[in-house]
Amino acid sequence: MVEDNMGELERNSLVHELTQGRDLTRQLQAHFHHASPSSSHEAQERLLLRILLSYNSALSMLSWNDASGLLRLSPGKNPTSRDFPEPDYKEHGGTDIDNNSIGDSGNNRKGMPRWTKRVRIPHGTAIEGQLDDGHSWRKYGQKDILRAKHPRGYYRCTNRGSQGCLATKQVQRSDEDPAIFEITYRGRHTCSHASISIDPSSSLPENENSNDVLIVEAQPQQQQHQQANLEQRKDHDELLDFYKSLAIITEGSSKNTLAAFSLPSIPSELHQLYPPFDAFNFSEDVTTCELFRENQNFHSQEDSKLDPAVFAASSVATSSRTNSRAADARGSLDYILDPAEFNTSSGNAGISSK
DNA sequence: ACAATTTGACCCTA
DNA sequence: TAGGGTCAAATTGT
DSSP states (O other), X not given: OHHHHOOHHHHHHHHHHHHHHHHHHHHHHHHHHSOOTTOOHHHHHHHHHHHHHHHHHHHHHHHHHHHTSSOOXXXXXXXXXXXXXXXXXXXXXXXXXOOOOGGGGTOOGGGSOEEEEEEEOOTTSOXXXXXXXXXXXXXXXXXXXXXXXXXXXEEEETTHHHHOOOOEEEEEEOSSOTTEEEEEEESOOOOSOOTTOSSGGGGSOHHHHSSSOOOOOXXXXXXXXXXXXXXXXXXXXXXXXXXXXXXXXXXXXXXXXXXXXXXXXXXXXXXXXXXXXXXXXXXXXXXXXXXXXXXXXXXXXXXXXXXGXXXXXXXXXXXXXXXXXXXXXXXXXXHHHOHHHHHHTTSHHHHOOO
């Protein structure tokens, strides 16, 4: 049944998720067996979170395939080309990025996966941080959209030139709620060095990524402990910030819910503080995830600051500046939330060994 | 000097 | 043909 509906790529994705879950579990095991300054409680929580995300991801894939046999993408998506976005994006006008002529077969740019994420940016929050999805983007255009109050920003992967990565995204501030930004992604990344890529495995800090072995560089013991404490605290703060900024709002049409799960690994203190952090829901055509802060107080005083140019912020340097650990969690979450990534996570960028 | 962003013009599609 | 998407020269930032 599942097998019937599931293509090789989906199966590979599933295997990848499960394998990752197993590997992460081993890492967690290593934490228990070799207690070291780096085996902080937070580090274990992170691993636990990743494991859960991984397994939920796998389960979600099964749900999708069971439910529909297809991962649903935006209208107009060519169902036969859903497995992987071909490098079919032949640019008009200027130089062709690739000479691949697949586009001629009707498999044009509309055949690329497309999904939307809605992000709420509380006032006073650094936009770059909130919108940082782990990839480097370069803005290539901005346009006023009919009947939209705010202009739409157009971004492409900075690795387009060097690696021919065709991923793009559009960012548009919501009319109704200026604190909300709609980010529409198109095409998946085929570049190999997204800093905190959607591929969770590549987002792991090096010492957690290598199998079972935690490498702590030799340092004077006191310094070691101080640093460990410092990092632990930093981690904790970042995680706290991260969790605070997260709460998933159910997409209006709950009828389309395909997967939902809870995250019991969230530290209980945070759970108490931010009870809405409970479940993810997926809608049918476009997956919408609203990152929502439990802060009712923000209003648009600060919005004017965000407005210009649909915040040329999001991109390039920001991801590399982001603390890798807190960003890891975001990266993993993005991965979970993006159906197109489920669909194609066995692609080259997704699980490239490094 | 190089990289990133801005912006008006152009291209493509419905 | 209108409107969205992209190009590329000009501008700004580092």
